Amino acid sequence: MAEDLVLDTAIRDWVLIPLSVVMVLIGVLRYFVSKLMRSSPTPDAKMVKEGQVVIRARNLKAGANFIPPKSFRARRFYFSNEENGLLHVPKDQAQNPQAQMFSDPNMAMDMMKKNLSMIIPQTLTFAWVNFFFSGFVAAKIPFPLTQRFRSMLQNGIDLSTVDVSYLIRPCLRYFLNLFGLRGLFSLILGDENAIDDTQRMMQMGGFGFDASKSLSAEKDGLDIIQHEWALPRFEHRAESVLRKIVQADLVISGAYKTCFKFKMDHYEIVEVID
Amino acid sequence: MVTKTEETELNQLENQVENGGGGVWEYLCLVRKLKVRRSELVLKHGLSILNDPGKRSSLGPDEWTLYEQVAIAAMDCQSLGAAQNCIKVLQKKFPESKRVGKLEALLLEAKGMWEEAEKAYSILLEDNPLDQVIHKRKVAMAKAQGKPSLAIEHLNKYLEVFMADHDAWRELAEIYVSLQMYKQAAFCYEELILSQPTLPLYHLAYAEVLYTIGGQENLIAARKYYASTIDLTGGKSTRALFGICLCGSAIAQLSKGRNKEDKDMAAPELQSLAATALEKEYKQKAPAKLNLLSSALRSLKL
Numbered sequence: 251m252a253e254d255l256v257l258d259t260a261i262r263d264w265v266l267i268p269l270s271v272v273m274v275l276i277g278v279l280r281y282f283v284s285k286l287m288r289s290s291p292t293p294d295a296k297m298v299k300e301g302q303v304v305i306r307a308r309n310l311k312a313g314a315n316f317i318p319p320k321s322f323r324a325r326r327f328y329f330s331n332e333e334n335g336l337l338h339v340p341k342d343q344a345q346n347p348q349a350q351m352f353s354d355p356n357m358a359m360d361m362m363k364k365n366l367s368m369i370i371p372q373t374l375t376f377a378w379v380n381f382f383f384s385g386f387v388a389a390k391i392p393f394p395l396t397q398r399f400r401s402m403l404q405n406g407i408d409l410s411t412v413d414v415s416y417l418i419r420p421c422l423r424y425f426l427n428l429f430g431l432r433g434l435f436s437l438i439l440g441d442e443n444a445i446d447d448t449q450r451m452m453q454m455g456g457f458g459f460d461a462s463k464s465l466s467a468e469k470d471g472l473d474i475i476q477h478e479w480a481l482p483r484f485e486h487r488a489e490s491v492l493r494k495i496v497q498a499d500l501v502i503s504g505a506y507k508t509c510f511k512f513k514m515d516h517y518e519i520v521e522v523i524d
Numbered sequence: 525m526v527t528k529t530e531e532t533e534l535n536q537l538e539n540q541v542e543n544g545g546g547g548v549w550e551y552l553c554l555v556r557k558l559k560v561r562r563s564e565l566v567l568k569h570g571l572s573i574l575n576d577p578g579k580r581s582s583l584g585p586d587e588w589t590l591y592e593q594v595a596i597a598a599m600d601c602q603s604l605g606a607a608q609n610c611i612k613v614l615q616k617k618f619p620e621s622k623r624v625g626k627l628e629a630l631l632l633e634a635k636g637m638w639e640e641a642e643k644a645y646s647i648l649l650e651d652n653p654l655d656q657v658i659h660k661r662k663v664a665m666a667k668a669q670g671k672p673s674l675a676i677e678h679l680n681k682y683l684e685v686f687m688a689d690h691d692a693w694r695e696l697a698e699i700y701v702s703l704q705m706y707k708q709a710a711f712c713y714e715e716l717i718l719s720q721p722t723l724p725l726y727h728l729a730y731a732e733v734l735y736t737i738g739g740q741e742n743l744i745a746a747r748k749y750y751a752s753t754i755d756l757t758g759g760k761s762t763r764a765l766f767g768i769c770l771c772g773s774a775i776a777q778l779s780k781g782r783n784k785e786d787k788d789m790a791a792p793e794l795q796s797l798a799a800t801a802l803e804k805e806y807k808q809k810a811p812a813k814l815n816l817l818s819s820a821l822r823s824l825k826l
Contacts, residue, residue: 295653295654295685298654298685298686299684299685299686299687302685302686302687302688302689303687305687305688306687306688306715309688309715309718309719310718312718312721313717313718313719313721314718316717316718316721316752317714317717317718318714318745321711321714481745481748481749481751481752482748484748484751484752484755485747485748485751485794487751487755488750488751488752488754488755488759488768488794489751489793489794489797491754491755491758491759492754492759492794492797492798492800492801493793493797494759495759495801495804496797496800496801496804
């Protein structure tokens, strides 16, 4: 059947709108609950210091050409010195960031709480959607698919004539809504919650701030740099700037002189005629 | 740093508020956001809002932030009674708050009771050892008591942890300069240049410190930094122009006996151009002093 299936108003009223409304409400609820449950982050002195060291090392890399070579070398030594340089991480510490994370009870609890608050509502909503909303055409994919996808996308209706582009499975509708509503959430709830589920899912594999890796990355970056003092160039540039300023003056006074001379000539001619 | 648009907006609001138009609340919010120091105006208008119960209740929960802002402004203007009142109100509302504790310690500092303030800050630091504001208050106290070496010690400890705070580096540089410890000041200015290389202020200050330390190498470097300041300001910095002329003559004096190979390698005309630009500027802005300038420049060209 090649004709397009059109969305029935009944489906729209009783399926799509309640689904979207419920998802928005659950998202908002989850945001507030996570805000309440979130323990205030107690910054660790060591972590703060490492963060600032990274910033300072980056500044050094960025502005290296603006300071005299001796100072640059002194600073580079200070940072990447083998014994007590700031960026140098002894080998044994560098390998177990993850073990460190799990051994730190606070962080482990935090991660558990975050994961729970995400998993439970998702599972519930998923089950609810699957139970109630199956059996109608829920969406149409804009590009054509082969028959193999039929079992994946169309679980409720067993009509083989329905085009594979039409989605029937409600959980897919749920996922569509999930990704789509992320934008809406960031509008409603402000920038804080722009993260939401999708990013947290992506973050589940790795985790946030890995101090030792960034420190050694900065150290390598610093070691690579060749210092080329940019200041001598500035002297030439200053010269040209000044020259432009000084010459603007000369040009103006020169133009004035020629105007005046023209006027004088004009008067002379008039007098001669007279 | 405040941007140009924000500055114009601030001035506009200020004029509006001073001449009796509305917009007091927006002005106070802008001052708070930009962290500029307009204590008299804040005090005057803030108190006028707070003393009027109708306006005060219309603020809602922002009322307490306003109390805090007015308290700090009052302490800056030394009207300690008003500050005390504001803090009392805040204390009643938030009895165990660390923020109010900070304000109380600040009041003790403003009254000049240094030991009590010191004790209060230490107690606050125990609870929260990574609070930047409290560390900076300790430095400020040491400076106000006239103990710059103590201030330097505190600042150095602070910078060991928070080394990306360029305001702190700037403060340290100024204290070093006031104590004539120029080499250390040069180090601080280098840090500042690294963090914000396009700001001519730091280049100028660094050049001045280098010039003050003296010595052939430093003078040559100072000349380069004066030149970079000129480049960054488009030739408008009078101080940098003077700096170049002075550096040139100082280098010439130092290298009288030796051969002048690398003095003129870079930018030989820089000095004469700087002198001409200076004369032009004086002609425009202070023609009465032009003779002084010309005679000074002539004596330098020795």
